Amino acid sequence: MLEVSAAREIVLRHAKRLKADFTALMSSSLGQVIAADVASDVDSPPFDKSLMDGYAVRAADVSPTAELTVVEEIPAGKMPTKTVGPGEAVRLFTGAPIPPGADAVVMREKTDSPSADRVVIREVPTAGQFILRQATEMKVGETVIPAGTVLTPATFGLLASVGKTTVPAYPQPKVAVVATGDELVEPNRRPKPGQIRNSNGPMLTAQVALAGGLPRYIGIATDREDVLRSYIAEGLEIANVLILAGGVSAGDFDLVPKVLKDCGVTAHFHHVKMKPGKPLLFGTKGDKLVFGLPGNPVSSFVGFELFVKPALRVMGGHIDPPTATQKLTLSEPFAANNNRPTYHPAKRDGDGVRGLKWFGSPDLRAMLDADAFLVLPPGEVNYAAGAVVEVLPINRTAS
Structure with missing residues (x-):
């Protein structure tokens, strides 16, 4: 039976970045990863510009209560036509170009205007005051967005400022999701005796979306080889990754491993030394990845976080650690006794963490408040409050 780290290494060995393509900057491309450096085609700002509404002056000419002649007014979007000479000033607005001859801006609040063409300066400015120099933010030809950057609203804005409406990016992996089992009915149906709703x-599907994939839920495959085979074939046809939930253990109705083999899927491992989720299968068919997750919902959830999500992140071009744990301090005492390394639902609490009440792998309700798992070693543990423990964070929103 493989350790979690060894199983994850096998998964990541087979997870390859998808081929990059140009994508338009639309809401649907948020979260994708840029595949090539993006350089600026302009200086920003394109000229020395004012950071305030006020007056452009020659700092060396200004003394307290100096009265200057206003020779021009420059709103944003207009270029200056005059040079500021001795005893002169130019009225300008935030974002306007600094006229030749001026080397400082005095805020409007520090001035008085006895007439339209005269201004009294009530402070002595320093050279460079309230001026943003040309190309301070970026220069022509400078890489402003490196490959590996995630498309976010801020990225959209910066790309627009350098004239990019499309960008090379890695596509989001397409993921087919299949639930298996005769006992399952869809959530909109009331279960009959012996049935449960498909959670x-x-x-x-939601986990795939939060991990940066494009989910496609196919449906419930009953415990018949022909039915399961058709669902598997469809998933392999339409997606980069196929996820099956249930049917991967060793019971008479656990048909997934056999049917996957019949469909040409090579299994690389079938059991992982962990709790919950020991019966977990990973296989490939060509460049397609296949995950057989346990049927109990928390087992399926944990298996996704540990193995599927890292694969999706790699395929989508993300460069962050695929599954990074952290050390946190327990805010409450915690005791447990497990026969395998265990992932126990937990809630981060400021700089600390606390274990949640949990009744085992079928207990999905415990995950409602969970935003992490305590990563517990096998055997008996009895932690006091303040003990430092290993934690696997869970993203509850898109990453």
């Missing part, structure tokens, strides 16, 4: 389908 894995909606849950995994």
Whole structure:
């Protein structure tokens, strides 16, 4: 039975970045990763510009209560036509170009205007005051957005400022999700005796979306080889990644491993030394990745976070650590006794963390408040408040 780290290494060895393509800057491309450096085609600002509404002056000419002649007014979007000479000033507005001859801006609040063409300066400015020099933010030809940057609203704005309406980016992996089991019915149906509603389908679909993938829920495959085979074939046809929930253990109705093999999927491992989620299968068919997750919902959730999500991040071009744990301090005592390394639902609490009440792998309700897992070693643990523990964070919003 593989350790989690060894199993994850196998997954990441087979997860390859998808081929980059040009994508338009639309809301649907948020979260994608830029595949090539982007350089500026302009200086920004393109000229020395004012950071305030006020007056452009020659700092050396100004003394307290100096009265200057206003020779021009420059709003944003207009270029100056005159040079500021001795005893002169130019009225300008935030964002306007600094006229030749001026080397400082005095805020309007520090002035008085006895007439339209005269201004009294009530402070002595320093050279360079309230002036943003040309190309301070970026220069022509300078790389302003490196490859590996995630498309965010700020990235959209910066790309627009350098004239980019499309950008080379890695596509979001397409992920097909299939739930399996005769006992399952869709959430909009009331279960009959012996049935339960399908929670894995909606849950995994949401996890895929938060991890940066494009989910496609196919449906519930019943425990028949022909039905399962058709769902698997469809998933492999339409997606880069196929996720099946349930049917991967060793029971008479756990048909997923056999049918995957019949469909040409090579299994690289089938069991992982962890709790919950020991019966977890990973396989490939060509460049397609296949994950068989356990049917119990928390087992499926943990398996996704540990193995599927890192693969999706790599395929989508992300450069962040695929599954990074951190050390946090327990805010409450915690005790447990497990026969395998265990991922226990937890809630981060400021700089600390506390374990949540949890009844095991079927207990999805415990995940409602969870934003992390305590990563517990096998055997008995009895931690006092203040103990430092290993924690696997969970993203509850898109990353």
